Amino acid sequence: MTLTENDLALLAKKGISEKKVNEQIETFKEGIPFVQLEKAVTIGEGLSKFTPSEEKDLIQKFEASSTGLSLLKFVPASGAASRMFKALFNFLDAYDPKEESLEAYFERTDDKAMKAFSEGITDFAFYDLVKQRIAGKTSSKDEELYLFVKEMMSEDGLNYGFYPKGLLPFHNYGDHTATPFEEHLKEASVYAKTGNTAELHFTISEQHGDMFNAEFNAVSERVSKATETSFKVSYSYQKPSTDTIAVDMQNEPFRNSDGSVLFRPGGHGALIENLNEQDADIIFIKNIDNVTVPRFAGEVADSKKILAGVLLSVQEKAFAYAKSLDNDELTSSQLDEIKSFLENELNVRFSDNFAGFSIGEQIEVLKDKIDRPIRICGMVKNEGEPGGGPFWINDRKGNISLQIIESAQIDMDNAHQAAILKNSTHFNPVDLVCAVKNYKGEKYNLMNYIDTKQGFITGKTKEGRELKALELPGLWNGAMAFWNTIFVEVPSSTFNPVKTVNDLLRPAHQVK
Secondary structure (H helix, E strand, O other), X not given: OOOOHHHHHHHXXXXXXXXXXXXXXXXXXXXXXXXXXXXXXXXXXXXXXXXXXXXXXXXXXXXXXXXXXXXXXXXXXXXXXXXXXXXXXXXXXXXXXXXOOHHHHHHHHOOHHHHHHHHOHHHOOOHHHHHHHXXXXXXXXXXXXXXXXXXXXXOOOOOOOOOEHHHOOOEEOOXXXXXXXXXXXXXXXXXXXXXXXXXEEEEOOHHHHHHHHHHHHHHHHHHHHHHOOEEEEEEEOOOHHHOEEOEOOOOOEOEOOOOOEOEEOOOHHHHHHHHHOOOOOEXXXXXXXXXXXXXXXXXXXXXXXXXXXXXXXXXXXXXXXXXXXXXXXXXXXXXXXXXXXXXXXXXXXXXXXXXXXXXXXXXHHHHHHHOOOEEEEEEEEOOOOOOOXXXXXXXXXXXXEEEEEOHHHOOOOOHHHHHHHHOOOEEXXXXXXXXXXXXXXXEOOHHHHOOHHHOEXXXXXXXXXXXXXXXXXXXXXXXXXXXXXXXXXXXXXXOOOOOOHHHHHOHHHOOO
């Protein structure tokens, strides 16, 4: 690939090496192979499910053991709300209240999303604000809905499509509305607090920094008073150095109309670098839009404590074994005990020839397997269409491991692979509790545990031309591929994402 002086200047500005660009272009040429599923994870086969008594013990374990530990809640929050309002943007394009009635529009288009929006409109947390802003400007009910949506979406109105999702009014408490940002503060006060302080880190878009600061200044006193908690909030941005080059259909760098090379954000997998910069004993990870109202908050908090209890229980043993591997002369029976722990509690698999290794070789393998970051991942029962979730996979070197796999990584033309996906029982709600330090208290370099071959190549268009884009291995997919992993079933009540505006009409987002 020949790079111009302008190209090299752009690379330098972003902090991307020429070597990395060449590697990415090679990835486009080679393609990314599909993941080979071994089998779906089910209860007893890679997925734990606890009795109420066991759950109670795990909560107690967390509450007793977390004193003195540093806790952090890490929230990916850079997503803009534009996709959430897709149906509303379409409605503004397709409907003219001067030309037809709403009834005629619904009959003509069968627009179910807008019908549900209009029928539940008074239950949205932003209803009173928007209604107040358009008061006296409408002459009919049909025009009122149109102006209501226009006021929400237009640049000279509330401009909600530009907002980060985390700063939209989600929940109506009567005397105030609450954003997901505020709800994450409240939630952190229950399970991610050291002493009287809860620490949170949000990854955001740089353009929204002032908006998040303003929101924190507006709500922190109220939330602190209600929860008897002080909050330490920090932010980071997706690094320009994690952008990936785009190519044309011949795998040559895609150039914009001004001749510059097109780079695109590398997806949420880029956030492994942001996570790597955090320093805490336990890190809770949860997406910005997965929040709920107070009547479900207790179950959510207990679920997080259960996952953290599992983490602390298994980490205690892992640390003791890792220490003995470093310091003690171990017998073969002690090595068998450590191997059994790794297999039965950390779901680690060993090659068939492990038994033939010398004691010294076995110790080196066991050290490598046990000395890794640990993640406990909540999994929700799949009650809808099968999608990405927890699977046993067989990698290119024949190693079998537990992974969170997206459906896009699976060869749906392969009947056997498609059948494994179809028969999967659980999916991934992004509900993780992580430990990123070894027994000496030293932080792992998380960049050493990424499977770089688990990225995604997708088709896009720009300026009417086709291109190929490269997404980095996802944060909870390939970016954590070589962590030690435990999957735990969590209640569906803990998973309340807002993918479309109408999701806010669900009970989990209605305070009353």
